[in-house]
Amino acid sequence: MDLFIKLSQFLLSLSLLIILHELGHFIPAKLFKTRVEKFYLFFDVKFSLLKKTIGGTEYGIGWLPLGGYVKISGMIDESMDKEQMALPPQPWEFRSKPAWQRLIIMLGGVTVNFILAFIIYIGMAFTYGDTYVAMSDLKDGLLIENPVLQKAGFQTGDNILAVDGEKITKFDNEINMKIIMGKKVLIERNGAEQTITMPNDFIDQLSKVEKGSLVSIRMPFVIGAVAPESENTALQPKDLILTLNGQKVKYFDEAKTILDNNKNKTITATVLRDQKEVPVPLKISAEGKIGVQVGGLGMDSLEKLGYYKVSKQEYGFLESIPVGIQKGKDQLVGYGKQLQMIFNPDTGAYKQVGGFKAIFDIFPSTWSWEVFWTITALLSIMLGVMNLLPIPALDGGHVLFLLYEMLSGKKPSDKFLENAQMVGFVLLISLLLFANGNDIYKAIIGR
Template identity: 80%
Template sequence: MDLFIKLSQFLLSLSLLIILHELGHFIPAKLFKTRVEKFYLFFDVKYSLIKKKIGETEYGIGWLPLGGYVKISGMIDESMDKEQMALPPQPWEFRSKPAYQRLIIMLGGVTVNFILAFIIYIGMAFAYGDTFVANTDFKDGMLIENPVMIKAGFKTGDKILAADGVTIAKFDNDINMKIIMAKKVMIERNGIQQEIKMPIDFVDQLSKYEKGSLIAIRMPFAIGAVSEESPNTNLQAKDIITSLNGQPTKYFDEAKVILANSKGKTIPATILRNQKEENITLIVSKDGKLGVNAGGISMESLEKLGYYKVSTKEYGLIEAIPVGITKGKDQLVGYGKQLKMIFSPSTGAYKQVGGFKAIFDIFPSTWSWEVFWRITALLSIMLGVMNLLPIPALDGGHVMFLLYEIISGKKPSDKFLENAQMVGFVLLITLLLFANGNDIYKSIIGK
C-alpha cells in the first residue's frame, strides 16, 4: 500500500506538470494559427495506450513515462520529421511564423511551469498558513549529530543565526537547504558569535553518510516503550526523564552523555509522570543504556512543557499573494544555486544528481496534500529551469537560436538546426543515463 501511495503521487505530479508544460506550448501555437499535430502525455514510441484525433490534433497517452510532447507542424524537434521539412513552408507551419511568435510558443512551457509554482505557493499560504518555531526561541541551540556538520565545526547547542549574511528567522522545512547552499554560516556558541566557513565539497561529504537532517530540534528524554528485558520496570511509556545522577537532563542529548559516564551503575533519577515529578533509581547497563526506546513528543506537548513556542500565521487570499511569491522566488533562487554547484566539479554535487527514482523517493508513503503540492511546486520550478538550459532539443536551445535570429536578422539553416537537434538529443540521453545511473549506483552501494 505504501508503494502504491508513493507511485500514485509520483505519477499524478509528473502527469500534471507534463500536461501543463505542453499546454504552455499548445495554447500560443493555436493562438498564432500554428498547426499542432500531436499532444501527448508520455512518449508513444511505436504505439499509444490511448489516442483520439480531434480536429487536426491527435491527443493521446504513450507507454513510456519519460515526459511528454506537442508536435508542431514545420518545427525541427525530437520527431526529426525531415520529409515535412523538405516540402515548401506552409502558412500554418511553425517555420512560417514571425520570430517573435515562435519565441512566445517556445517560452510558453517554462512560463506555465513558473506560474504554476507561484500559484501553488500562494494557494498553500492561503490554505495552510505558516507554522514554525521562531529561531530566537531556541534558547539552548540546536541538536547537531550529523558527522559532516560536526567535522565542519558545528556542535550541539549552537544557535544558527544566518546563512551567507541572510538572517534565519525561523526553523522550518527550508533551513537544512539554506545551510547546504551556504558558503558561510553565522552561529552563536556560549554567547559568542562566530562564523563557520562551509567546506566546498560539503554536499559530496554528506553523500557518504546516511541521509537525515543536518540540524534538529533538541527534545526531552521521553519514554516510548520499555523492553521486556529492561531492569528498569519502574519506567513507563510517556515518562520524561528530567534528571540523572543529580544532573538536570532537559534534553535527550544531555541524558546520553550522563548515561555514557554511568555504565554499569545504579543512579538516582527524576521523572515527570502525569505532570508530576517523581524520584526513582535506574540501572544503567554496561553499554550505557536503560533498556527503553525513546518516544516522540508532539510540538503541542513541547509547548505546554515550556520548551518551544509554536507560531501559526494564517493568511487571507490577498495576504497570501506576496507570501507565495516570496516563497516561489526563494525556491527559484535556491534551485539556481544548486545547479551552479552541480556544474562546479570541486563541490562534488554532481554525484548527487538523480533520475526518476530520486524524484520518486521524495514523495512520502502516506498521502498528504500539503506535502504533495509542496513537492509539485518545487518540481515545476526544476522543470522550468532545466528546460531553459541552452541545450539543443530543450526549449532553451530553441530560444537561444531564436534570439540569435531576432538579434542578427539571420535564420539558422534547417540543416544546422537538424544537426544541433541531434547533438542536443544525444546530450540529453547522456544526462538521462548519468542521472538514472547514479540512482542505480546509490541503490547498489546503499547510499
C-alpha cells in the same frame, strides 16, 4: 500500500507538470493558428495506451513515463520529421510564423511551470499559513549530530544567526537547505558570535554519511516504548525524564552523555508521569543503554511543557500573494545555486544528481496534500529551469536560436537545426543515463 501511495503521488505530480507544461506550448500555437499534430502525456514509442483525434490533433497517453510532448507542424524537434521539413513551408507550420510568435510558443512551457509554482505557493500560504519556532526562542540552541557539520566546526547548542549574510529568524523546513547551499554561516555560541566557513566539498562529504536533518530542535527524553527484554520495567511509555543520577536533564542529547558516563551502574531517574514526579531505578548496560525506544512529542505538547513557543501565522487571500511570490523567488534562486554547485566539479555535488528514482523517493509513504503540493511546486521550478538550459532539443536551445535569428536577422538553416537537435538529443540521453545511473549506483552501495 505505502509503495502504492508513493507511486500515486509521483505519477499524479509528474502527470500534472507534464500536461501543464505542454499546454504552455499548445495554447499559443493554437492562438497563432499553428497546427499541432500530437499532444501526449508520456512517450508513445511504437504504440500508445490511449489516443483520440480531435480537431486534427491526436491526443494520447504513451506507455513510457519519461515526459510528454506536443508535435507542432513544421518544427524540428525530437521527431526529426525530415520528410515534412523537405516540403515547401505551409502557412499553418511553425517555421512559417514570425520569430516573435515562435519565441512565445517555445517559452510557453517554462512560463506555465513558473506560474504554476507561484500559484501553488500562494495557495499554500493562504491554506496552511506558516508554522515555525522563532530562532530567538531557541534559548539552548540547536541539536547538531551530523558528523560533517561537526567537522566543519558546529556544536550542539549553537544557534544559526545568518547564512551568507541572510538573517535567519525562523526555524522551519528551509534552514537545512540554506546551510547546504551556504558558504559562510554566522552562529552564536555561549553568547558570542562567530563565522564558520563551509567546506567547498560539503555536499560530497554529506553523501558519505547517513541521511537526516543537519540541524534540528533539541527534544526532551520521552519514553516511547520499553523493550520486552529490558530490565527497566518500572519505566512506562510517555514518561518524561527529568533527572538522571541527580543531574537535571532537559534534552535527550544531555541524557546520552550521563548514560555513557554511568555504564554498568544502577542510578535513580526522576520522571514526569501523569503530572507527578516519580523516582525510578535505572539499570544501565555496558553500552550505555536502558532498553527503551525514544518517543516524540508534538509541538503543542512541547509548548505546554515550556520548551518552545510555536508561532502560527495565517494569511488572508491578498496577504498570501506577496508571501507566495517571495517563497517562489526564494526557491527559484535556491535551485539556481544548486545548479551552479552541480556544474562546479570541486563541490562534488554532481555525484548527488538523481533521476526518476530520486524524484520518486522524495514523496512520502503517507498521503499529505501539503507535502504533495510542496514537492510539486519545487519540481515545477526544477522543470522550468532545466528546460531553459541552452541545450538543443530543450526549449532553451530553441529559444537561443530564435534570439539569434531575431538579433541577426538570419535564420539558421534547417540542416544546422537538424544537426543541433541530434547533438542536443545525444546530450540529453547522456544526462539521463548519468542521473539514473547515479540512482542505481547509490541503490547498490546503500546510500
